[in-house]
Amino acid sequence: MAVRTHVALLALALALLLAGCSGGDGDEQSYGGAEGLPGPLPAGVEFAEPPASGVPAPEFAAELVDGTEVEAADLWADRPAVLLFTASWCETCRDVHRAVAEAVAEREGAVSLLAVVPEDDADAAAGYAEELELAYPVAVGTDRIWLDYAAREPPLAVLVAPGGMVLRGWPGGVGREALAEELDSLIVAGPGSRR
Amino acid sequence: MRALAAAAALAAFLGAAGCGGGEGGTDVRLRVVAPDNNIRVEGVECAGARPFEDVHAGTPFALEDGAGEVLAEGELPPGHAVNADPSIDWGVERIPTVCVFELQLEGVRERDGYALRLAGGPPLEFDAALLSPAEPLELVVP
Numbered sequence: 463m464a465v466r467t468h469v470a471l472l473a474l475a476l477a478l479l480l481a482g483c484s485g486g487d488g489d490e491q492s493y494g495g496a497e498g499l500p501g502p503l504p505a506g507v508e509f510a511e512p513p514a515s516g517v518p519a520p521e522f523a524a525e526l527v528d529g530t531e532v533e534a535a536d537l538w539a540d541r542p543a544v545l546l547f548t549a550s551w552c553e554t555c556r557d558v559h560r561a562v563a564e565a566v567a568e569r570e571g572a573v574s575l576l577a578v579v580p581e582d583d584a585d586a587a588a589g590y591a592e593e594l595e596l597a598y599p600v601a602v603g604t605d606r607i608w609l610d611y612a613a614r615e616p617p618l619a620v621l622v623a624p625g626g627m628v629l630r631g632w633p634g635g636v637g638r639e640a641l642a643e644e645l646d647s648l649i650v651a652g653p654g655s656r657r
Numbered sequence: 658m659r660a661l662a663a664a665a666a667l668a669a670f671l672g673a674a675g676c677g678g679g680e681g682g683t684d685v686r687l688r689v690v691a692p693d694n695n696i697r698v699e700g701v702e703c704a705g706a707r708p709f710e711d712v713h714a715g716t717p718f719a720l721e722d723g724a725g726e727v728l729a730e731g732e733l734p735p736g737h738a739v740n741a742d743p744s745i746d747w748g749v750e751r752i753p754t755v756c757v758f759e760l761q762l763e764g765v766r767e768r769d770g771y772a773l774r775l776a777g778g779p780p781l782e783f784d785a786a787l788l789s790p791a792e793p794l795e796l797v798v799p
Contacts, residue, residue, distance in 0.1 A: 551715040552713070554701070580710065614693070614710075615704055633696065634701065
């Protein structure tokens, strides 16, 4: 009897272990990769006219933590984009990143978000994305990209208008409400619009 | 119970030996300054801004003696922003600052001189005579 009980318990433990390892249905959650790239612009979303003049956002290509290549210009082609220069070792950046992600998520696909970490932080970037359970992509940025955006120190948030004009930057980061206000001034119809 | 107490005593002894090098040692208090003159709110957490981007929380450091023997090592804590020129009343919240990292190393083996090495970079050398229990010694990253 005791042996049968032990065998049953062993089988149960094995089943639980296997279920745990496989993620149950085979869909493992990953963070910071291509899954976080924006889909098609939601129907009915309209934006304010972008500024006629200003500083064009430097275009760049970078690799996400899952190896996917991303073109920054794709992110701001049809909607505003927030670039967040961050790093895994930066404690302040975590709070800023969560706040920015929250403000972007509330706009339900009308805004894209890309985090950029320095090259020497590439190994830790995936762990950082996982720790924050980020639903948005994290790219490894070369020195050139950091220099192009005058990103001297993380966190730095940059808001790019649809089409690619830099609207403003926040050295030291930005809070959820301040970013939401800026985003809502851009969205004239759709989530977050001031109708 | 006696075994537990003996184990605790042994652990305490080994821990102290690990920190102090077994010779009593001296306390080394350092303020490592990244003179980046970056615009920040005074007191906020910071990392070295370019061109000091390699100096940040988690950057490995080693304290060596003149012969290159490592006496203590670890990782930098987060820095904090300090007014770059307190003689100026900037009149605004965001001001030019430097990023300062505080290090307190206890029980370091006594030597005439030491060198702090950040991330394997060039040594920041200083005489033991400059160390004071009252005030941390300021080392400026070149």
